[in-house]
Amino acid sequence: MLGVFQDMAIGILDLIGEDAFFAGSPTPTKINIEHGVQLAGIGGDEAVYKGDMAVNRDVATVLSSLRPKAKDTFVQNGRTYRLEFLVEDNGVTRRFAIMEV
Structure with missing residues (x-):
């Protein structure tokens, strides 16, 4: 079954x-x-309403098979x-906050 999800992820990224x-x-x-994905602190999406910090960041989706890491x-x-x-x-893709260098 994992192979099906991997094929789907490859197709979507294509x-x-x-x-x-x-x-x-x-x-x-x-x-x-x-671009501009809102990331909230502890508590997930509802954290924004509790006063936790929320930031907008650029996020990249990379295939897990590339073994991406920070x-x-x-x-x-x-x-x-x-x-x-x-x-x-x-397990199929990993999403990372990114920064242009």
Whole structure:
């Protein structure tokens, strides 16, 4: 069953992702960047209403098979990005807050 979800993730990133060179690899892969994603503190989405800090960050979705981790970099559209911290890991893709370097 995991193979089905991996195939789906690859298909989705093929549609919405853009070519990127991950961790210095000469072979491009697809990575999707979402701009201005709201990330809330402890307590999840409802934390915003409790006064916890919420920030807007850019978030990249990367295939888990690439074994991405914080501090890895990738180049997309001539810009270099660094993975800052893990936002979500569903076993097929990992989402990281990113920063342009």
